[in-house]
Amino acid sequence: MTQLDEFQNQLYLSEEDKKQGFWMQDEVHLAHALSPLYASYMLPAMTHGTKKAFETVKSPVLQFKMKYSDGRAYQATPPYPGNFEERLGEHQKFAQSRFPVMKKVLFDYVDQELLPFYNQLDDARRGPLSREQARQLVQQLHAFYERAWELHFEIVTPRSALCMALESLYGELTGEENATAVYELLTGVMNKTLETDRELWNLAEQMKAVPEVAAVLLKEPSGEWLAKLSETEAGQAFLAKLELFLEAYGYRTQNSHEFLDPTWVENPEHVLTTLSEYIQKNYSFEGEFTKGVRERERKYEQTLSRMPEGEKKAVFVQLYQWALDSWGLDEDHHFYIDAMLPAKSRLFLLEVGKLLVQEQVLTETDDLFYLHYDELVKCLAGTQKIEAEVIAERKRTHEENKQKKVPPFYGEPPAGMGEDPIISRIFGTKQPEVSHETFNGYGSSQGIYTGVVKVVKGPEEFSKVKQGDVLVCRTTTPPWTVLFSIVGAVITDAGGILSHAGTVAREYGIPAVVGSRVATSILKDGDLVTVDGTSGVVTFGKR
Structure with missing residues (x-):
């Protein structure tokens, strides 16, 4: 140097x-x-x-x-x-x-x-x-x-302070040992990341409605997509819609925090690659989101019915309403600061x-x-x-x-650092437990799913992920959410239950185990795994 x-x-x-x-x-x-x-x-x-x-x-x-x-x-x-x-x-x-x-x-x-x-x-x-x-x-x-x-x-x-207050009161009023289950009551809240995904799905539906446009992405080499679309009137009309999408949502880069990576605005191929997957899937973003809202409302009413009446319940209801109103904040601030600032810069x-x-x-x-x-x-x-x-x-x-x-x-970690609840919820501080068939992390989105592993190092490898795969990666940021409606489950090395991967997995209703620390080291493409997003355990190897 x-x-x-x-x-x-x-x-x-x-x-x-x-x-x-x-x-x-x-x-x-x-x-x-x-x-x-x-x-x-x-x-x-x-x-x-x-x-x-x-x-x-x-x-x-x-x-x-x-x-x-x-x-x-x-x-x-x-x-x-x-x-x-x-x-x-x-x-x-x-x-x-x-x-x-x-x-x-x-x-x-x-x-x-x-x-x-x-x-x-x-x-x-x-x-x-x-x-x-x-x-x-x-x-x-x-x-x-x-x-x-x-x-x-x-x-x-x-x-973060609101999360801790809500979690603490939830545990006290329900008697549940794992009070982080309260975050299952905060799904189905629109934010700028989900809004971006919704508009991507709308573009996919518009492509599917014009077969000659969809055929370009399905049959032509990816490097020729833009040129081929510009050759026809229908393709030009679609590119005009794509330009409007990019002007509103295209200020993303591969890693969010970097100047080197091209933005979606500069290279629409990133969006077209995602659309090439979406047009092959029968999926309704609006339908799934509405279903998620209804499920959240059902779980909330069920939770309230289990709580004893009194002042603490009334406090919980107020905290919950504030949390629900502001729950999109995490993805919204990322859209306007973490992603847009380096992209515009x-x-x-x-x-x-x-x-x-x-x-x-x-x-x-x-x-x-x-x-x-x-x-x-x-x-x-x-x-x-x-x-x-x-x-x-x-x-x-x-x-x-x-x-x-x-x-x-x-250096030496300070005493009690791993016990800080906010640090553990966001960053994950648990040491992994690994056997010849299992390892654990944080169960951040409930459910159990068995599927085939795809280890993804970065957005340049998104195209290898197919319908129903289990996404395995170090961590995720908002550009990764294009995969969440495709995969069946998510496993990460880093993060806690309030990390991006955990939060978005709950929104999409797919099981997730985050903060395993070892997933990308142990698993390889083609492995068959069972992801238990409730207990936080991943089963692999001999079954």
Whole structure:
């Protein structure tokens, strides 16, 4: 590695850092290797944004300190430097004040801050852009990243407190030992991820209604789909509908958290690949969603009938209504912050890269993503030149990092860390129990299913998943939800019952075992497994 300057020194995890603290890799959200430029934006934003957000919400955690090693993000969680019990009480009081308005808070920020800034990025990339204008907006984007992640945690932290309060009261009133069953009462709630899936299914139905359009995806090679569709009037009409879909929902990338990956807007083949699977399946999104709503309502009434009358039941009913109203928050905030922010940033940064290629500062447009933030600012200011050999070396290092098996943590875990209910619900802290025929994780979506395994490393392998397969992967993010109406069950290495995979599996009514830690190591394509999403056990091997 070349000599690091002050900004980069703050970015990278040093040997001294590893000795002095506990640093955990976030396998649920940032499991992949990050490019230098994305790390330069994301990690300082998390470090400084969480400090501001946690002060606002009165969190007993000071901040999430983020650093970079072998291309992966590692997180330290220093406690608030004061009286823990007093701070916890302040946090609970703040969270309770937000319970009734969590959804409104998110969409106020979307309308007042997030979308206006994204529009500013769009305007900049469409018009003539000077180096000075690019430099100023690159710096504004860095500051906005911090603000966006401050908003992110201000928005989502009260939801975690509501989950814990609801879960605790549910267990007390029903007597159930596993109070996480309460989350089965929170399915059938529309959110931006499900809304995206619904519109995809609508597109599939429209394709099926025009056989000559559907035939293109079924009979022609995937690389020729766009060209073939543009040859006919019916195909052109469909492409116009596809363009409208992409304008509303196309700001997704392969990993969500990255600048390197093309967005759906840039490469509609991602959407067409999904549609090629959907048009072969007889499935009604609206019908299944309506059925899910009715089942949720039935379970809720049944649950209420088991609870003793009194003040606590009335409190549960109120907490439940607030939870139901805000349950889409998890996927909604991801749509507008986790996914849309890097997607909009990428499209703007590509224009900056083109500008630097035109002015012979860089050789290729995507060389930009292998710069650090401070280097990009200096290149735009004309005070630094990065040699092509340095970029080439960083590209090689990034490819090597993608293949590396990195330590899950550095340092000694603090006592009691695995007992934190919020951490275990989101990240999963259970150690796996493995025998010659079974392993376990968290049962995050009830039911039992037996099927054939497909181990999927990333969206580039989505096409190998067929109807009824068991999806096995490290973790999932919203781009993966296109598979949930195809597969029969889900198993992940990472995550707890409130992780993305667990939440979406409940929405689709498919069994899921998450946080197994070992699924992708033990299972291979073609294995026959039984997934028990109620007990959290996966049976494999000899049956």
